[in-house]
Amino acid sequence: MASDCLSTTFATLADPTRRAILARLVSGSASVTELAEPFDMSLPAISKHLKVLERAGLIARGREAQWRPCRLEAGPLKEVADWAELYRRFWRASIVWTTILAN
């Protein structure tokens, strides 16, 4: 994944509603109406978030005209995890160090 794709992914994830939509899609595909249910938000507002998620490749949508179900796309999320993983050694050392200082 090119660096600017990762930038797009991070920018897209910088919104709690969009992260909540992704969390909902883990349990299966859903329509815009189903996705909108937990939010105090209009359908057009949810649709706007879905467009941002779709452009970032974080979701894909079905082709059925009436019911275009959204599904989670795993690729960009794996890229985020792989990126964060590079720092695991660092934060583990930091936790050990904090524990040593506390005792």
Next chain:
Amino acid sequence: MASDCLSTTFATLADPTRRAILARLVSGSASVTELAEPFDMSLPAISKHLKVLERAGLIARGREAQWRPCRLEAGPLKEVADWAELYRRFWRASIVWTTILAN
């Protein structure tokens, strides 16, 4: 970490220069001048990025007036990894499914 802190972290990481600065800091603390070296960017521009990183809690800076070394702060990066980890089961299933379809 509150949801809006995670939003701030993702928004801060949505910039390749800021991610490159974090990658540099894995190998140890560095001054603004040292951090600016690999970039075709002015010191004030780098300082601006450092301020954004500092506000997001991704770096901390020393108190020495002349040489305020920057160091990586592990906490928010661990939160990103923990968040992405929630989707591991999902993307693993996706990879298995893609492999099955390809064979």
